Amino acid sequence: MSKIELKMPKMGESISEATVLNWLKNEGDTVEQDETVLEVATDKVDSEVPSPCDGVIAKILVEPNTVVNIGDVIAIIEANGEAGAKKTAQKEVAATPSPEKKETNSTTTKKTERYSAADYKALSAGENDGFLSPLILNIAKKENLSIEEVLSINGSGEGGRIRKSDVVSYLKNRQYPLPSRPVQQVSAPKSNYKAPPISFVEGKDRIVEMDRMRQMIADHMVYSKHTSPHVTSYIEVDVTNIVEWRNRVKKEFQQKYNQKLTFTPIFVEAVAKAIQAYPMINVAVDDNKIVVRKDINIGMATALPSGNLIVPVVKNADEKNLLGLAKQVNHLAENARNNSLKPEEIKGSSFTISNVGTFGSLMGTPIINQPEVAILALGIIKKRPEVITMDKGDEIAIRSMMYLSLSFDHRVVDGFLGGSFLRKVGDELEAFDSNREI
Structure with a gap:
């Protein structure tokens, strides 16, 4: 048998390392080509690493929870037959780093x-x-x-x-x-607060361990609340024109472009226009400096089938028309449902939206997606009687109404900027042209 090196695969241009989560095969186990051998993770995405050939796991070189450089050898596989080894070698030629890169990425111990x-x-x-x-x-x-x-x-x-x-x-x-203090003197300060006891009734209650993604979400949310002083503002928006237009054209849109027309690309379009008007909402905080983002990359908080949360990103949203936004939104939503998002599809967001109305919520107070400084929640669209001003005076009419809520980081976003930006998003939605061509 020929010995084949199983290497940590490349998972995106900006990804230089990954963590080994779990080995699905043990030493001595038989594997088939493209069969999953282990699970790995970057900052947000869990991925599966397949076997490059048929064979037997001869040696596992990396323990779970170890951070490994991309391209490092993590296991040795004894390939079945010369044909399998040759095929594997051909597949690895393009991914093999140059000698110079090997010197800089040789081992994690460096x-x-x-x-x-x-x-x-x-x-x-x-x-x-x-x-x-x-x-x-x-x-x-x-x-x-x-x-x-x-x-x-x-x-x-x-x-x-x-x-x-x-x-x-x-x-x-x-x-x-x-x-300056020696190691043996280091001790965590004791808190006077005692956490309330949690009772457990045997046979009735059950314990569910947090998976890795849920732990990361928990850490990220707590970190955000500790870092940014959150303030939330609310407005109510009349989206009757949008609802009527979408109901009228969605079938034609599907037939013409083979794409579903949801409300999300319309919301993304409005947010992108508002960011262009108020670019200081599209920033990040680096110590005492404010980093103003040129690209308008809109993250969409999305629920996964597992119940966890992930934020795929619509890159350069301001440069896309409604069709382009619809294609990108549908693509990202489909990949999220299938747990097949690529690392580059969840990185680089500069502003995030969360459609809490999907779950029937009237409004929400979302937590900022660090290192951004604001996040917009979109509530459920409900029909109700509203007083509207017509040429002949005030009238009561049935309108489709929705609440928008903006949570912002009060370190760099004051009420004027936050309120003005939120009002601009609402104005863009209310000014939607109900005669718009698709």
Whole structure:
């Protein structure tokens, strides 16, 4: 048998590393070509890595929860027959890095070369098992954190383990000069608050472990609330013209373009126009600096079949017409439902919308998708009697109404900007041309 190296595959242009989540095969197990061998994850997307050939898992080189560079060898497979080995070699030619790249991406240990063997021993000797993941060590190296300083961070993970969000929060509030204290003196401060006890009734209640994505969502939401002082503003919008136009043309739109016409591309179009009018809503905060985004990339908060949440991104929304937006929205929604979103399809958002009306909610108070500074929630569209002003005076008419709510980061977005932007979105929706051609 020929020995084939199973390497961490490339998962997007900006992705340089991934975490091994779970091996689905053990050493000695037989695998077929394209059969899933393990599950890996980047910041938000879980992916499956298939076997490049038929054969047997000879050696697993990487343990679960280890961060690995793209292109690193993670397992050895003994391929069945020369034909399988040749076919695998042909498939890997295009993906094989040049010798220069191999030198810079050779092993994951280079990422933590600042720490010696003695340092690792010290890291494993602290409280709460002292466990620091390779990702945490990598961040520590890049930020030039000492071991003492890393271990001084209060961990919010299980058993007090340090998570990425803990390090990010610490770096944001880092105090100078830095305290100098030996490792053995590092201890987490005790809180006077006692969490209320949770009762468990055997035979009635059940415990469900959070999956990795749910843990990441929880960390991201808590981090956002700790980072940004949230303020939420509301307006009510008359979307009668939009509802009547869509009901009239959606069948023709489907037949002509083979695309569903939902409300989402119309909402994205209105938000993109409002961002053009108020570009300071399309920013991120970097310490004391404001990064103003040129590209208008609209994220769509989307529920996955598992119940988790993900945010696929409509890139350059301001450069697309309604048909282009509809195609992109439908494509992203379909990939989300099939759990087949690519890493590049969930990165780079500069503003996010969340259609809480899909679930029947009248309105919502969404949490900002960091590092953005605002998020728009769209409530359910409901018909109700409204007083409208006509040429001959006020009248009561049945109108399709919807609430919009904007949560914004009060560090950089004040009430004037937040309220003006929100009103602009509403004006764009209310001014929709009911005679618009498709």
